[in-house]
Structures are given as structure tokens and as C-alpha cells.
Amino acid sequence: MALLELKNVTKNYNNECCALDNVSFSVDKGEFVSIIGPSGAGKSTLLRCINRMVEASSGEISVDGLISSSLSKKKLRKLRTKIGMIFQHYNLVDRLTVIENVLHGRLGYKSTLAGVLGRYSQEEKSQAYRIIEILGLNEQIYKRCDQLSGGQKQRVGIARALVQNPKIILCDEPIASLDPNASKIIMDHLGNISKEMGITIIVNLHQVEVALKYSDRIIGVNRGKVVFDGAPCDLTTRQIRDIYGSESEDLIIDLGERHAG
Amino acid sequence: MQFKELIVQETNNICEQLSSYEDRHTSFKELFLTKDTINFGPIKLLDRASIAMRTVILFLTVLTIYFFSTLDYQSIDVLKGFTDTFVNFKTMFLNPYAQRFTLGEAFYNVVVTLGLAFLTTLIGGIVALLLGLLAAQNLAPKQVTNLIKGFVAIIRAVPTILWVLIFAVAAGLGSAAAIIGMSFHSISYLTKAYSESFEDLDRSVIEALMASGANWWQIVFQAVIPSSVTYLLSWTFLRFEINFANAVAMGAAAGAGGIGFDLFMAGGFYFDLREVGFITYLIIAIAIALEVFSTNIKGKLQKSI
Ligand SMILES: Nc1ncnc2c1ncn2[C@@H]1O[C@H](COP(=O)(O)OP(=O)(O)O)[C@@H](O)[C@H]1O
Ligand SMILES: [Mg+2]
Numbered sequence: 001m002a003l004l005e006l007k008n009v010t011k012n013y014n015n016e017c018c019a020l021d022n023v024s025f026s027v028d029k030g031e032f033v034s035i036i037g038p039s040g041a042g043k044s045t046l047l048r049c050i051n052r053m054v055e056a057s058s059g060e061i062s063v064d065g066l067i068s069s070s071l072s073k074k075k076l077r078k079l080r081t082k083i084g085m086i087f088q089h090y091n092l093v094d095r096l097t098v099i100e101n102v103l104h105g106r107l108g109y110k111s112t113l114a115g116v117l118g119r120y121s122q123e124e125k126s127q128a129y130r131i132i133e134i135l136g137l138n139e140q141i142y143k144r145c146d147q148l149s150g151g152q153k154q155r156v157g158i159a160r161a162l163v164q165n166p167k168i169i170l171c172d173e174p175i176a177s178l179d180p181n182a183s184k185i186i187m188d189h190l191g192n193i194s195k196e197m198g199i200t201i202i203v204n205l206h207q208v209e210v211a212l213k214y215s216d217r218i219i220g221v222n223r224g225k226v227v228f229d230g231a232p233c234d235l236t237t238r239q240i241r242d243i244y245g246s247e248s249e250d251l252i253i254d255l256g257e258r259h260a261g
Numbered sequence: 262m263q264f265k266e267l268i269v270q271e272t273n274n275i276c277e278q279l280s281s282y283e284d285r286h287t288s289f290k291e292l293f294l295t296k297d298t299i300n301f302g303p304i305k306l307l308d309r310a311s312i313a314m315r316t317v318i319l320f321l322t323v324l325t326i327y328f329f330s331t332l333d334y335q336s337i338d339v340l341k342g343f344t345d346t347f348v349n350f351k352t353m354f355l356n357p358y359a360q361r362f363t364l365g366e367a368f369y370n371v372v373v374t375l376g377l378a379f380l381t382t383l384i385g386g387i388v389a390l391l392l393g394l395l396a397a398q399n400l401a402p403k404q405v406t407n408l409i410k411g412f413v414a415i416i417r418a419v420p421t422i423l424w425v426l427i428f429a430v431a432a433g434l435g436s437a438a439a440i441i442g443m444s445f446h447s448i449s450y451l452t453k454a455y456s457e458s459f460e461d462l463d464r465s466v467i468e469a470l471m472a473s474g475a476n477w478w479q480i481v482f483q484a485v486i487p488s489s490v491t492y493l494l495s496w497t498f499l500r501f502e503i504n505f506a507n508a509v510a511m512g513a514a515a516g517a518g519g520i521g522f523d524l525f526m527a528g529g530f531y532f533d534l535r536e537v538g539f540i541t542y543l544i545i546a547i548a549i550a551l552e553v554f555s556t557n558i559k560g561k562l563q564k565s566i
Contacts, residue, residue: 053472080474091469093462095488104483108474115479164473 001065002026003200004050004168009059011045011224019045020056021224027217029167030198032191034211037221038244043204046221047170050202051083052076064167081108084161084169088176090153094146098137098156101145102128105163124163131159135189151182158189162197169193171203175210187214208240349534357538361531362523367540371547374512374519378504381440385447385504386497392448393455394481399464410456413449421446421507425515439517443507447500454500458492459485491562498555505551509544520544 004027011020019042027033035043048054050061052068061068063079071079084105092101106124107115120128132141135155140148145156154174161169171190175183191214194201205211211218212232220228220235220243228239359367395401396409416424425442432438462485470480486493512521520540527536 051472053468077474077476080472083472085469085472087465087469089465091463091466093466093484093488096484100483100487104470104475105473107470107476107479107483110479112476112478115475116482118483160473 003029003064004202005060005062006050007060009046009049009056009061011042011049011054012057018224020049023059023221023224023226025219025226025229027168027200027202029200030194032194032201032214032216033203033219034215034217035202035204035219035221036206036208036211036243039206041221042224043221044172045224047085047172047202047204050168050170051080051085077108081164082167084164084166086154086157086161086169086171086174088173090145090150090157092145092153092156092160095144097144098132098141098148098159099128101156102132102159102163105160108164128159128163131162135159149182150178151185154178154182154186155189158186158193162193162199166199168200168202171201173204173206176206183210190214208235352534353538353541355538356535357542358535359539360533360536361527367520367523367543370518370520370523371543374508374521375505375547377436377439377443377508377511377517377519378501381443381447381508382497382501382504384440384444385451385500388444388448389451389455390493392452393459394485396452396456397459397485399460399462399467400477400481400485406456409452413452416445416449417453419446422510422514425511429515434516436517439508439511439515442515443504443511447504450503451496451500454496455489455493458489458496461492462488491559494562495555495559498559502548502551502555505548 006026007024009020009023010018013019023046035046037043045054049056050063050068052061056069064082066075066079068076068079093104103118103120103124106120106128110119129141132138135158137152137155137159140152145153148156157174158169169190174190175186178186187210190201190203193199194216203215212235215232218228218230218232218235219226220239222243222245227242228235362370392409392413396406396413398406421443424445425439428441428445429435429438432441466484467480470484475483508517508519509521509524511517512519512523513525514521516522520543524537524540524544527533527540
């Protein structure tokens with residue numbers, strides 16, 4: 001059975017039609033899926049429906065065999081610990097250190113009191129250290145996050161998600177604020193996470209060429225509808241035009257270069 | 262490509278123009294002094310704001326002159342009044358001396374006043390911490406924050422002394438009314454200050470933690486409070502200093518005891534100017550000590566965080 005399954009998911013904000021329109025797909029364990037589409041297409045909404053940061057208007061989402069819309073508050077918390085999330089603007093607590101931010105990923109597993117008091121077990125701490133080391137942040141571990149570069153902040157974001165022991169990591173435009181160098185490092189880490197740890201990665205991207213390079217599968221979204229769902233090699237110029245509409249011209253040039261190169 | 266060329270061309274044009282200006286006028290200083298070079302359009306000296314300003318100033322001047330010329334001085338010789346006041350100040354501040362109490366007693370009363378300030382700040386801080394969380398827009402629903410913010414704004418609009426007098430109706434003049442009234446005002450002041458400190462943490466950060474399964478209390482204690490703790494402390498210290506000044510005044514006005522009451526007795530009852538001077542110096546010394554203390558602590562905190 002698939003790890004994540006969406007069936008006819010629809011979302012209307014303020015009764016307007018339709019941020020998401022009848023979206024269905026399923027994702028397996030360890031898959032690396034990119035969601036591409038113009039801005040306003042509904043990519044962020046789609047990701048947020050998966051961990052119920054946004055409530056879908058209708059349809060059914062099941063994660064790891066649990067139908068998420070039916071869960072109680074307590075069970076939803078438990079489900080969310082299984083779903084990591086990283087963001088374009090990192091969303092770290094800037095005035096706290098790297099290790100403190102990473103340990104925040106464990107709060108969902110704790111009772112309210114243990115979390116309030118910040119009682120992290122030795123095991124949790126050593127896991128956090130290990131993950132920080134894998135992401136190459138050992139030198140920054142006690143630095144405040146506002147002293148880090150964008151790429152380093154995003155790696156802290158990844159570490160915070162990984163320390164949750166997630167089955168899925170949702171990434172909402174993780175490289176949109178980064179320079180090409182830092183972007184490559186982040187995407188390489190995400191690629192390794194899906195390959196070596198078997199964690200499913202679902203990433204919203206703006207850049208088609210990055211999606212082509214890293215994904216096992218690409219889902220193209222336009223105006224809330226899935227207009228493409230398949231392997232990167234099946235993505236044609238015509239389909240990019242379908243996904244991006246009038247924005248597509250410069251993107252198609254990139255695709256041409258790929259075929260040439 | 263074309264765009265780049267266009268920019269280069271445009272930049273060159275501007276440079277040429279500038280250097281030709283320089284040729285003609287030899288320096289930039291002249292460029293700004295000569296009137297015929299660049300026409301910025303008519304400069305309005307009297308726009309609406311400055312007209313309004315001038316009218317107000319003129320009005321106030323006339324009013325002041327009228328006031329002084331029609332003031333009924335009765336039999337007071339103004340010049341003598343000034344010199345007498347000056348002589349009083351001289352006795353007060355150049356010959357301070359405490360007659361009616363020992364230094365130990367004075368110190369004890371200072372401690373009473375400090376205690377009053379400490380207690381009211383503590384009560385205010387604890388209650389305001391809770392209210393501040395509910396008044397912060399990133400932590401509570403909009404209706405709740407508006408309700409609390411409006412409520413504390415009304416409390417804050419009424420001065421501390423008035424609250425003390427209002428509570429004195431029920432509790433009688435004395436330390437109880439002073440504590441309740443001062444705490445009341447401290448709560449509203451600190452609620453506003455705390456909630457604004459909490460709002461410094463972006464809502465999206467809180468949502469990120471929610472998405473990982475953390476709950477509200479965990480986020481408050483692990484993210485919101487730790488990241489605003491320096492602000493919280495510095496607002497609390499500031500309120501403590503305000504409350505010390507208030508406690509002195511309450512000692513005099515509401516009979517709450519402490520050094521303020523001594524000051525009131527020395528000035529209003531015994532007319533002992535030298536003792537007033539002594540107590541004033543004592544209060545100034547304490548205020549300076551508090552200031553130094555809080556600056557030190559804040560400095561240390563900023564270094565450690
Ligand atoms: N909180 C919201 N309230 C109302 N409309 C929203 C909200 N969030 C997103 N939308 C609308 O939903 C559509 C999809 O937005 P979004 O999912 O953010 O797109 P993307 O991430 O692809 O840029 C847009 O038309 C946007 O205006
Ligand atoms: Mg988006």
C-alpha cells in the first residue's frame with residue numbers, strides 16, 4: 001500500500017474556486033517527487049493539506065494507512081511527527097542556537113510537561129548531534145541561527161525535520177531564496193535523504209531543470225489541477241507549456257539544452 | 262544583451278553630462294549655488310503644515326502674554342518669592358541632615374519602599390505573562406487579542422495614583438490599596454510590553470513547530486519565551502524602576518509607609534527642609550543603584566544569549 005494517498009482532494013479558500021481541484025495521486029516509500037507549476041497554482045496548499053496545516057474542503061488523504069481528516073487532535077499531533085516540513089524562509093527561531101532549533105523537532109513526541117520543561121533524553125541529543133554532523137554543521141552547533149547563512153539555515157531546517165524520524169518530508173520551495181551553490185548542497189542532501197534513509201521527499205519547486213535533475217517523478221500543477229504526473233524523462237515541451245501557460249517560453253529553452261547536452 | 266548595452270550607454274551619458282557641468286562651474290559646490298542649473302520647480306516655503314504650526318505658536322505666545330499680564334499676584338512680591346525659594350533649595354540640598362531618625366531607620370524604610378515596588382512588579386509580571394501570551398497576535402485568535410489589548414489600554418489610561426485611590430474605597434488608604442492599585446497598573450503596562458515582545462517571533466515559525474506536532478504550551482515555553490527573554494527582563498526592570506518612584510509617591514499620598522511617608526512628614530508636617538534634602542538624596546542614590554544594577558544584568562544577559 002502506498003505511503004501517501006490523495007483521493008479527489010479539493011480546497012476552496014473563502015468559497016472561491018479552486019486552490020485545489022480534484023487532486024488524486026499516491027506516493028511510495030522513498031520516492032523523490034517534485035511538484036512544479038506557476039505561482040498561485042496551489043503547490044503550497046497541496047503540501048499543507050497533507051499535514052493538515054490547511055484543511056481540505058473535500059476528498060480523502062491517507063498517510064501511512066491513516067485517514068488524516070478523521071483524526072482527533074491528539075492523533076493528528078502523532079501523525080504530524082511522522083511528517084517533516086521545511087520552508088522557503090526556513091522558519092527557525094532566530095535567537096536560539098542551532099542545537100536548540102534542531103531539538104524542537106522532538107517536541108511532538110513529548111508530553112506537554114516534558115516539552116515545556118525541555119527535557120530531552122540523552123538519546124535524542126546524540127541523535128541531534130549525529131544529524132547535525134551529517135549535514136556539515138558541527139562548527140555552527142552552538143551558534144545562534146541569525147548568524148548563519150541562508151544555506152546553513154536551510155540545513156538546520158532539514159536537521160529539525162530529520163530529528164522527527166519522519167516518513168515523509170514536505171519541502172515548500174526550499175531553494176527559492178538561495179544562491180545556486182547553496183541550492184545544490186540542499187538538493188543533494190534531500191536526494192541522499194530519500195535514497196539512503198528511504199524517506200519520501202515531496203518538494204515544491206520553481207525551477208524545472210532542478211526538478212528534472214533530482215526527481216524520480218514530477219507532478220505538474222496548474223490552477224489547482226494536476227496536469228502532468230510522470231517520470232522526468234516523459235516531460236515534453238508541450239507539457240511544460242500546459243503546466244506553465246504563458247510563462248513557459250524561457251523554461252522550454254532549458255529543456256532544449258537538456259536534450260542537446 | 263541589448264538591455265545591458267542600453268544601461269552602459271545611459272550611464273555614459275549621465276557621466277558626460279556631469280563632467281560638462283563640472284567644466285562649466287568648476288565644482289559641485291557652485292553647481293548647487295548657481296540658480297540657473299537645475300530647476301527643481303517652485304519651492305513652497307509656506308505649505309499647509311508650516312502655516313498651521315505658525316498659527317499655533319502665535320496663538321500660544323499671545324495667550325502666554327495675556328496670562329501673565331492679567332495674573333492676580335495679590336500681595337506676593339514675585340522677586341522675593343523667587344529668592345526665598347532659592348534659599349529653601351539651598352538649605353534643602355546643601356545642608357541635608359536627618360534629625361528625627363537614624364540612618365538605620367531610614368534604610369529600613371527604603372527597604373519597605375523597595376519591597377512595595379518589588380511585590381507589585383512581581384504580581385504584575387506574573388499576571389502579565391499569561392495575559393501577554395493571550396494578547397500576542399501570533400499566539401491567540403484575533404478576537405481574544407483585541408479584547409485583552411483594549412482592556413489593558415483602558416486600565417493604562419488611568420494613572421496609577423487614581424487606581425490606588427479607587428481601591429482605597431474598598432481597602433481603606435494604606436499599603437493594601439497601594440499594592441492592589443500599583444499591581445493593577447503594572448499588569449496592564451507589562452501585558453502590552455510582553456505581548457509586543459512575543460509578537461517578534463514570526464507566526465510562520467510557530468506554524469512550522471505546529472506542523473512538527475508540537476503543541477501550544479511547548480511552543481510558548483521552548484520557542485516564544487526563550488527568544489524574547491531579554492526583552493521581557495528589560496521591560497520588567499523598567500517597570501520596577503517606575504514602581505519604585507510610584508512607591509515613594511504612594512507612601513506620601515496613600516499612606517503606604519516607607520521612605521515616601523517620611524518624606525511627606527518631613528516636608529508637610531514638620532517643615533524640616535534639611536530632612537527633605539536628606540531623603541531626596543537617599544532616593545536618588547537608590548534610583549542610581551537600581552539603574553546601574555539593571556544595566557549590568559542586561560549586559561550580562563545579552564552576552565550570554
Ligand atoms: N490563506 C489563504 N487564503 C485565501 N486564499 C489563499 C490562501 N492561501 C492561498 N490562497 C490562494 O490559493 C491559490 C493557491 O495558492 P498557493 O497554494 O500558495 O500557490 P503556490 O504555492 O503554487 O504559489 C492562490 O490563488 C492563492 O491566492
Ligand atoms: Mg507557494
